[in-house]
Amino acid sequence: MNLVEILSKYESTGDKEDISVVGSTEGIEIRGLSFDSREAQTGSIFFCISGGTDDGHEYANQAIENGAVAIVAEKQLVVPVPQIIVQNSREAMAYISCIYFDFPSREIDVIGVTGTNGKTTTTQVITAILNNAGILSRSIGTLTGVLTTPEAPALQAKFRSFVDSGIQSVVMEVSSHALSQHRVTGTEFDVGVFTNLSQDHLDYHKEMEKYFEAKSSLFKAQKCRSAVVNVDDPFGLRLVEQIDIETCEVSPSSVDVKEESFAGSSFIWRDREVKLQVSGKFNIENALLAASTCLLLGVDETQIVNGLEASKPVPGRFEVVNDHSESPIVIVDYSHTPAGIENVLQAVRRIAPKARLTVVFGCGGNRDRSKRPEMARAAEMYADRVVITSDNPRFEDPRKIIQEAMSGFDDTDSVVVEEDRGAAIQFAIESSNPDEVIVIAGKGAETVQEIRGKVRSFDDRVIALAALQGGKE
Numbered sequence: 001m002n003l004v005e006i007l008s009k010y011e012s013t014g015d016k017e018d019i020s021v022v023g024s025t026e027g028i029e030i031r032g033l034s035f036d037s038r039e040a041q042t043g044s045i046f047f048c049i050s051g052g053t054d055d056g057h058e059y060a061n062q063a064i065e066n067g068a069v070a071i072v073a074e075k076q077l078v079v080p081v082p083q084i085i086v087q088n089s090r091e092a093m094a095y096i097s098c099i100y101f102d103f104p105s106r107e108i109d110v111i112g113v114t115g116t117n118g119k120t121t122t123t124q125v126i127t128a129i130l131n132n133a134g135i136l137s138r139s140i141g142t143l144t145g146v147l148t149t150p151e152a153p154a155l156q157a158k159f160r161s162f163v164d165s166g167i168q169s170v171v172m173e174v175s176s177h178a179l180s181q182h183r184v185t186g187t188e189f190d191v192g193v194f195t196n197l198s199q200d201h202l203d204y205h206k207e208m209e210k211y212f213e214a215k216s217s218l219f220k221a222q223k224c225r226s227a228v229v230n231v232d233d234p235f236g237l238r239l240v241e242q243i244d245i246e247t248c249e250v251s252p253s254s255v256d257v258k259e260e261s262f263a264g265s266s267f268i269w270r271d272r273e274v275k276l277q278v279s280g281k282f283n284i285e286n287a288l289l290a291a292s293t294c295l296l297l298g299v300d301e302t303q304i305v306n307g308l309e310a311s312k313p314v315p316g317r318f319e320v321v322n323d324h325s326e327s328p329i330v331i332v333d334y335s336h337t338p339a340g341i342e343n344v345l346q347a348v349r350r351i352a353p354k355a356r357l358t359v360v361f362g363c364g365g366n367r368d369r370s371k372r373p374e375m376a377r378a379a380e381m382y383a384d385r386v387v388i389t390s391d392n393p394r395f396e397d398p399r400k401i402i403q404e405a406m407s408g409f410d411d412t413d414s415v416v417v418e419e420d421r422g423a424a425i426q427f428a429i430e431s432s433n434p435d436e437v438i439v440i441a442g443k444g445a446e447t448v449q450e451i452r453g454k455v456r457s458f459d460d461r462v463i464a465l466a467a468l469q470g471g472k473e
Contacts (some may be wrong), residue, residue: 001100003028003045003070007084009099010092013186019092023082028069033100033153035093042067047093050074056089072096094152094185104159105188109169111293112184112224113141114215115195117340118286119148119173121278121314122195125290126171129307133299138162141173143315143445149178152185159187169297176201176214189224191293195286197235198339203368212238219243228292230285248292252285260351262320262329270301274308280318280347287311316444318344321464328432329355330468332460334444336364336391338374341441345382348437359383360428361441362421363405365396365450372401373408380409383439387416389424391442392450421449422463429467440464 003025011019031043037059040046046063048056048071060071060079071077072084072092086092098105113123120142130137140158142148149172150158162170174192178184197212205211216239219227226246230236232253240247256268266275267284269291276287291304299307313319321330329352333344341361348357359379363372379386388405390398398419409415418424428438440460443449449458 001030003030003082006030006045006096006099010095013095013099018087020085021082022076022085025070025082028082030069030100033093033097034063034068035089035151035153037063037066037068040064040066040068042069044068045096046071047089047096048073048077049089049093088182090152090182091185094182094187097152097156098186100153101156101160103186103188104156104163105186107163108159108167109190109297110159110187111169111171111191111193111297112174112187112189112218113171113193113195114174114176114179114218115193115230116198116200116337117335117343118195118282118289119175120334121283121317122193122286122289123171123173124314125287125308125311126193126293128311129290129294129299129304130169130171130297132307132310133294133303135169135297135299136167137169137171138167139171147178148173148175149183152183155183155187174218176211177204179217180205180214184218184223187223189218190226191296192218192224192227193289193293194219194227194229194233194236194239195289196230196233196339198337199368199371199374200337201368202370203366216242219245221245226296228289228296230289232285246296248296250288250292252281252288255284255288257281257284260347262331262351269305269308272301272305274305276308277311278313278318279320279351280344281350282343282347283318316446316461318347319445319461321461322468324468325434327434327468328429328436328438330429330438330440330464332440332444332464335361335441336375336443338371338378341375341378342382344439344441345378348439349382352437356385356433356436357383357439358385358387358428358432358436359439359441360387360389360421360424362389362391362393362398363401364391364442365394365398365401367394369404372405376405376408379441380411380415385416385428386414387418387424387428389418389421390449390451391421392446393452394450395453398451421458421460425460425463426467429464438464 034040035047040063046068070082127139228248231249258266319332335344
């Protein structure tokens with residue numbers, strides 16, 4: 001695509017006063033988009049992204065050496081190629097990505113799921129319902145890439161590949177980081193889904209109000225046509241009062257739950273009994289949001305029920321590792337927030353109220369430190385025994401992370417501390433009786449652990465199975 005054409009469309013899409021061009025853009029053909037100078041190729045536009053640990057402006061010349069023929073920057077640089085000067089390089093990158101890939105979100109139904117907990121499961125269930133109804137669908141999220149929501153060039157490229165291969169809808173997780181960093185700017189959503197909001201990512205957003213503002217920005221009229229909102233959540237209730245798009249309000253507390261077990265659950269929806277293959281009251285909430293979303297998309301009730309019942313459990317989300325009577329029930333769950341831990345432990349209590357419940361958990365390094373003691377409080381409140389360990393310490397000292405979490409316990413003497421996550425899991429299993437339940441929280445289906453910047457193979461489920469079988473992984 002010609003650079004002159006791209007800029008013409010960009011000026012008509014965004015604010016014309018937001019852009020100035022330095023140098024001649026005539027006759028320049030664009031063959032790619034990049035914000036990493038190492039990945040810049042011949043014919044690409046390089047976007048100078050500020051923030052994080054690096055400033056892309058410092059790498060413009062390296063990108064040009066690798067073949068970039070134009071740059072988008074927030075300040076004028078001394079470079080031998082045309083410069084497009086904008087106020088926000090990320091926002092410009094998003095719009096230009098849409099233009100370069102010819103606005104693929106206009107040719108496919110796009111459903112965005114946002115919230116603190118439940119995004120992955122809700123996304124997977126919606127996708128399952130649509131595919132079961134004969135609507136070719138794909139999902140984007142935690143299970144499909146390094147980032148929950150890809151950066152704009154990769155996202156729009158994926159949309160275009162879906163459209164070109166005949167996919168009719170895409171269901172994606174939309175993170176608060178993605179919203180505040182303009183990764184989905186320019187994407188046209190048919191439905192936005194709000195699951196809930198609780199403490200997380202305050203290392204980035206600093207305060208809950210800013211976190212809520214980021215999430216609620218998905219539901220602006222210029223970005224999203226309709227919404228499905230969990231109004232049992234206080235922030236969901238606030239959201240429906242401030243948005244002016246078609247909205248379906250969902251109140252999970254009003255649903256009639258018929259049965260809950262570690263093998264599944266059932267509930268009544270529109271006078272029909274729905275039997276899910278997943279456990280946990282919070283998963284029923286996710287299913288209700290998914291059902292309402294598909295109703296908005298025109299799927300009939302019978303197809304929705306069939307899709308819900310056909311939906312498989314999501315790996316690492318309340319995943320029952322074993323259900324043998326000779327050993328304790330072990331559940332692996334991705335819960336890594338105070339509310340997430342509370343939800344999964346409450347779900348176990350509802351299913352097995354008399355069973356002794358142990359939770360093994362840690363807190364992620366280089367992430368929101370303020371939630372660490374809150375996670376400890378939730379664990380102590382709902383479990384009979386707590387084993388605190390490491391999660392992904394990343395570049396932080398695991399011992400300091402554990403120490404910060406320990407401040408949330410009322411009775412630290414009763415807490416078992418084992419820094420080594422494998423040893424902590426093995427201890428919890430070997431010291432439990434067959435009639436007990438163990439929840440291993442935090443990492444879910446992750447297959448690696450990052451300690452002091454080094455990545456090693458590690459899967460909670462593999463470690464747990466080895467311990468259950470009497471060996472060490």
